[in-house]
Amino acid sequence: MSKTTSKASKTIESHLIENRVFKPAADFSKKARIGSLAEYRKLHAESVKSPDKFWGREAKELHWLRKWTKVLDWKLPNAKWFVGGKLNASVNCLDRHLEGPRANKAAIIWEGEPGEKRVITYRQLHREVCKFANILKRNGVKKGDRVLVYMPLVPEAAIAMLACARIGAVHSVVFGGFSAESIKDRLADSGARVIVTADGGYRRGQIVSLKQNVDHALKGNDAVKRVIVFRRTNLDIHIEPGRDVWWHRELEYVSADCPAEHLDSEHPLFILYTSGSTGKPKGILHSTGGYLVGTYASTKYVFDLKEEDVYWCTADIGWITGHSYLVYGPLANGATCLMYEGAPNWPEPDRFWKLIADYGVTIFYTAPTAIRAFMKWGDHYLQKHDLSSLRLLGTVGEPINPEAWMWFHKNVGHERCPIVDTWWQTETGAHMITPLPGATPCKPGTATLPFFGIDAAIVDDQGNEVPHGEGGKLVIRKPWPSMLRGIWGDKTRYRKQYWSEVKGAYFTGDGARRDKEGNFWIVGRIDDVLNVAGHRLGTAEVESSLVSHPSVAEAAVVGRPDEIKGQGVVAFVTLRSGHRPGEKLKEQIRKHVAEAIGPIAKPDEIRFAEMLPKTRSGKIMRRLLKQIAGGQSLTGDTSTLEDLSVLTKLSKGEE
Numbered sequence: 001m002s003k004t005t006s007k008a009s010k011t012i013e014s015h016l017i018e019n020r021v022f023k024p025a026a027d028f029s030k031k032a033r034i035g036s037l038a039e040y041r042k043l044h045a046e047s048v049k050s051p052d053k054f055w056g057r058e059a060k061e062l063h064w065l066r067k068w069t070k071v072l073d074w075k076l077p078n079a080k081w082f083v084g085g086k087l088n089a090s091v092n093c094l095d096r097h098l099e100g101p102r103a104n105k106a107a108i109i110w111e112g113e114p115g116e117k118r119v120i121t122y123r124q125l126h127r128e129v130c131k132f133a134n135i136l137k138r139n140g141v142k143k144g145d146r147v148l149v150y151m152p153l154v155p156e157a158a159i160a161m162l163a164c165a166r167i168g169a170v171h172s173v174v175f176g177g178f179s180a181e182s183i184k185d186r187l188a189d190s191g192a193r194v195i196v197t198a199d200g201g202y203r204r205g206q207i208v209s210l211k212q213n214v215d216h217a218l219k220g221n222d223a224v225k226r227v228i229v230f231r232r233t234n235l236d237i238h239i240e241p242g243r244d245v246w247w248h249r250e251l252e253y254v255s256a257d258c259p260a261e262h263l264d265s266e267h268p269l270f271i272l273y274t275s276g277s278t279g280k281p282k283g284i285l286h287s288t289g290g291y292l293v294g295t296y297a298s299t300k301y302v303f304d305l306k307e308e309d310v311y312w313c314t315a316d317i318g319w320i321t322g323h324s325y326l327v328y329g330p331l332a333n334g335a336t337c338l339m340y341e342g343a344p345n346w347p348e349p350d351r352f353w354k355l356i357a358d359y360g361v362t363i364f365y366t367a368p369t370a371i372r373a374f375m376k377w378g379d380h381y382l383q384k385h386d387l388s389s390l391r392l393l394g395t396v397g398e399p400i401n402p403e404a405w406m407w408f409h410k411n412v413g414h415e416r417c418p419i420v421d422t423w424w425q426t427e428t429g430a431h432m433i434t435p436l437p438g439a440t441p442c443k444p445g446t447a448t449l450p451f452f453g454i455d456a457a458i459v460d461d462q463g464n465e466v467p468h469g470e471g472g473k474l475v476i477r478k479p480w481p482s483m484l485r486g487i488w489g490d491k492t493r494y495r496k497q498y499w500s501e502v503k504g505a506y507f508t509g510d511g512a513r514r515d516k517e518g519n520f521w522i523v524g525r526i527d528d529v530l531n532v533a534g535h536r537l538g539t540a541e542v543e544s545s546l547v548s549h550p551s552v553a554e555a556a557v558v559g560r561p562d563e564i565k566g567q568g569v570v571a572f573v574t575l576r577s578g579h580r581p582g583e584k585l586k587e588q589i590r591k592h593v594a595e596a597i598g599p600i601a602k603p604d605e606i607r608f609a610e611m612l613p614k615t616r617s618g619k620i621m622r623r624l625l626k627q628i629a630g631g632q633s634l635t636g637d638t639s640t641l642e643d644l645s646v647l648t649k650l651s652k653g654e655e
């Protein structure tokens with residue numbers, strides 16, 4: 001086994017050539033749905049050549065209230081999947097399982113951070129969803145209305161989502177770590193008039209005051225008519241008469257009978273906000289039929305799901321991973337899902353391993369940033385626990401560095417479990433490039449090959465495919481069922497952002513290269529988007545929160561390599577006249593960003609500067625700032641720089 005060597009390509013540099021290959025074990029392949037590379041290739045070729053046939057077959061496994069007349073109607077950039085079909089996502093995740101032996105199977109096994117345990121069967125989950133759907137109706141929610149969900153990771157978060165789906169309301173989940181300001185923006189953009197939240201949630205031994213954040217967000221807002229509050233922590237909270245109601249009180253007024261709406265396949269299922277390269281988060285819109293078929297099929301094949309699996313996806317429900325692989329994908333497959341509310345290191349850094357041992361988790365899907373944190377905390381935390389139930393591991397969110405992959409493989413998978421490194425995005429809805437565990441030979445650090453139906457390619461600036469080994473833009477050349485249907489309220493931005501960069505293709509915003517086996521190696525974002533702990537942060541978004549601080553005149557944000565988080569946030573800041581740089585001000589500004597966006601966006605470092613390096617036309621030269629932030633020596637062309645002395649000062653760290 002040779003280690004890594006280095007290589008540079010013309011368009012994007014990539015420094016890692018990894019030669020270690022891990023083939024699926026024979027006994028795993030034998031039992032897997034797709035048991036060989038040849039089988040994968042055959043089915044992949046069919047799925048790309050005849051998507052109607054492949055996706056039609058997958059869709060038939062779900063429950064349709066009316067069958068579609070056409071699988072795909074495609075007019076770039078607008079796709080309609082399963083045209084004319086009617087279905088309901090909650091029926092597919094719940095009712096569909098009640099006829100047979102899954103009725104009393106555990107759908108959700110939940111553990112709260114303080115240690116409470118709950119097991120909810122499919123029958124019980126169905127009942128709770130129906131009741132909450134009736135609560136929504138009672139509180140004025142109608143088909144097509146947007147409902148903002150701001151919850152801790154409790155089963156009620158999934159119940160709220162599925163209840164929206166049941167009545168055709170569009171949920172927009174806001175991650176519980178986001179701030180009041182973020183709620184405000186998302187409320188304004190989505191036009192939601194009802195919020196579902198909780199008094200609080202537990203995180204690292206503390207209570208996160210969710211309801212209080214909602215109260216702040218609603219100051220001066222009279223568009224929101226109702227806030228439904230789930231009692232999780234018993235925290236003393238404000239209840240606004242006429243606006244706020246308790247979830248448990250509302251339950252007294254509703255029945256458990258709620259027939260599901262018959263929804264058009266293209267009916268919107270949810271909006272989820274994500275960062276782009278401008279300051280304004282984009283409301284990514286997903287539809288019902290295509291999204292459900294995509295998440296259903298990928299969960300089934302990529303996790304090679306079996307009836308007896310105990311499946312655990314550690315993502316929060318506020319991210320796309322929580323939507324697709326904690327709720328819709330696994331529940332549509334009738335899986336038993338573990339859900340854990342809190343931090344991985346509470347009360348001790350072995351909490352995840354303890355959960356795996358306690359519940360006999362068989363499939364464990366997590367993020368590289370978490371793996372790097374586990375590595376740092378130490379192997380002894382794993383050795384105390386029996387991890388022998390595990391049979392498959394997965395990662396998502398950012399490129400996994402080969403050391404982290406190897407550590408995961410050895411210490412968690414005990415060299416026995418395949419690892420599926422899944423590349424996808426909020427916009428793609430479901431896995432796009434990923435190994436199939438019984439079929440694909442893996443190399444640490446590559447997401448390997450495209451999933452069924454996915455026609456991925458790497459192209460240069462002119463849109464021509466680059467030769468293997470060279471870097472370029474990662475694009476998808478054909479529509480796929482779970483693709484976004486648009487950006488909420490912004491048709492032009494949708495076309496411009498995704499379908500204009502490369503003619504005829506969807507542009508992912510990522511750079512990648514392929515090796516000689518055809519594996520895709522993602523090298524990171526091409527646009528001004530950071531990936532911090534597996535989550536996207538637009539530099540412009542952080543910059544606009546920085547300049548909203550009264551002492552900040554101008555700001556530029558760049559990423560720098562970070563051992564745990566993948567990328568750390570470095571902010572270069574110039575101050576308004578009359579304000580003096582200092583440690584106290586740095587702290588205030590960091591806190592200000594955390595309040596404006598959420599702790600995830602808090603700059604790791606603030607560097608005050610007299611001026612930012614700009615071109616003569618006034619564009620900030622981020623490339624140079626990145627080199628400074630990463631402690632590298634300055635290279636490349638600086639001839640367009642307006643004032644060279646700025647750079648010297650910045651590199652010396654002078655304020």
Ligand code: PRX
Nearest residue numbers: 396397398399421422423424425426522536
């Ligand atoms: O840059 C890629 C990176 O995360 C981006 C998508 O971020 P988001 O929409 O927040 O969704 C994250 C969860 C799906 C991608 O454009 N990314 C995600 N997964 C991987 C990855 N980069 C490399 N390898 C992955 N497995």
